[in-house]
Amino acid sequence: MGKFSGYLICTDCDGTLTYEPGKVSDVNAEAIKYFQNEGGLFTLATGRFPDHAKLLEDRFKINAPMVSVNGAIIYDEKNNKLIEKWPMDKWDCYEVLSYAHSNFPKGWDYWLNGINENQEFFGFGYKPSENTPGDGSLKKAFESFNGEMLKMVIVQPEDMTPVIQKSLREKFGDRFRFDTSWPNGLEIQNINSGKGIAVQYLKEHLETNIHTTIGIGDYENDITLLECSDIGYAVSNAIESVKKVADRITVSNTENAIAKVIYDLERGM
Helix, strand or coil: CCCCCCEEEEECCECCCECECCECCHHHHHHHHHHHHCCCEEEEECCCCHHHHHHHCCCCCCCCCEEEHHHCEEEECCCCEEEEECCECHHHHHHHHHHHHHHCCCCCEEEEEEECCCCCEEEEEECHHHCCCCCCHHHHHHHCCCCEEEEEEEECCHHHHHHHHHHHHHHHCCCEEEEEEECCEEEEEECCCCHHHHHHHHHHHCCCCCCEEEEEECCHHHHHHHHHCCEEEECCCCCHHHHHHCCEECCCHHHCHHHHHHHHHHHCC
């Protein structure tokens, strides 16, 4: 039993853990290893697929299941095992993107992420600006989607993101979440999913006893993570809506924020 036994840290990656995409500082990496060696559980909460954890293994290895695809799944990377998922109905998703295509035809890209019957993750893209609304091409794309839909992303000019988000929330907000993860990206997923739901699931279902969860993030898709954790941290570079729901604000992602949270936790014991 180490000093951090019973603690679970679940952190966002881009803009929080990493100082550049895919890059973790030596200070953060050493602090994470120290936290784990003292009994703490450390994992990621990211919009990416589970294999993203492998890209960081030269710095550290997570030692708890990963909150992936923005909280649409929980995945045990060590044992290559899907623990839980919150998929969406494929044709409900088609309804959303068909509406978006008809009303906002100048969107740049649609990204569709799913999982097939062999528990393999896959994704493909569709360019709305290169197709005419109602021409049947979007429906054909969905017909070729063979699996369960986990997440969709609409990519558009930055000034259009809040406009599209507001419109889709008003029409489909009873069935879907619509959260931004960067200024040009609107992520769409099951209304009953999210990083916060996933971290609550981990606390309740992991065999290891967890008494305190700590969520760390910077952007809108991290809000539920902070709200549902026992202690929610926003990095100082976070957007204002994230800072408003945070219990605490730490240093920026370029100032070794994860290490600061860990050592502050130790000092408070």
